[in-house]
Amino acid sequence: MGEMIKMVVVLTILSSFSGGLLAAIKDNTAEQIENQQLAFVKGPAIKAILEGSENDPIADRFKLMDGDVERSFFVGVFNGKPSAVCLEGAGKGFGGDLAVMVGVNPEEGNLKGIGMTTHAETPGIGSRAATDEAFKAQFKGMALADGFKVKGDGGQVDALSGATVTTRGVAIAVTDATQVFQRLKPQIEEQMKTFAK
């Protein structure tokens, strides 16, 4: 009986100690990890979309609650005015979930640009959506109100040859991001004003 109790006690103490230690480390590294992820995964996409901005869009970010999910927004300042904002949308591609960073001009109501951040598309086929400049550039200036669909589905997005499913996923992700933008528009515009130089 004594041995039973000892086993339970030792295991319990060991587990709670381990849990406590990990919670402490997780707390202390959470911010740094978020910064690293921004710098290495989302950073390049955001910088490409907001090219020529006068601020550091990764530092000038804010968070808003969208229902139960917290979303991050990255502000681009042009000519002293915070005139563009980036947010991420999600879609389903050929290889699974993909995420697209979408830049929006709130005043003009159109797209500033897009960039795929995380994906599991086939290398060399679907993955071109992340690298193909012409593909990404076509989104620039498209009006938010139109919604985004591949040409074959009756929309205006040119599909990458051989990667229609990926393109469809990207279009869904862009639509997702613009819907979030429309939902939170008043709050986003409110927050953006605080970044004016």
Next chain:
Amino acid sequence: MAKTIAQEFTKGLWDEIAPFRLVLGLCPVLAVTKTVENGIGMGLATTFVLLCSNLLVSALRKVIPPKVRIACFIIIIATFVTVVELVMQAYAYPLFLKLGIFIPLIVVNCIVLGRSEAFASKNGLVKSIADGLGIGIGFTLSLAALGAVRELFGTGMLTFWEKPIQIFPSSFEPFTFMIEAPGAFVVLGLMLAVMNMVGKK
């Protein structure tokens, strides 16, 4: 014939070098050694876990009840692996992206559990530290050596801290095969053969 502390340390570097002599821990050995850098990163992560778990297991060896010792070892090892994972994400994100799933898999690396079970749970603190360090550094060296051979012949250059250094002249036609999965098996086999030839008494 008790070994001295120095002998406990050096045995991990040659006599009992884990991947080559004991042929243990082959999953990371084969999978992450595409480049020297990956090999060293993985080796250091494993060394840290090995050292810390050996230390703690040895310190607690009188307290841990024998019937649940494996469970206790796994809790200790898993804790340190998670520590490595978080710290690597926070301070060496590109390396974390490359090693990916193989960091959490250190938990089930048989070298780490093997040293806890076979050594640290039976020996004192100082000897366990020496053993953990020795085996860990030996593991790092093996991964680095394997990575170096594969990267050198597979690409003609070696990469350190994101800076590629061209070793072979650019006319060298790379053996792309070497950085693919089968290359890992071939190089490992050749290295085992060399180790056996050199170590033959």
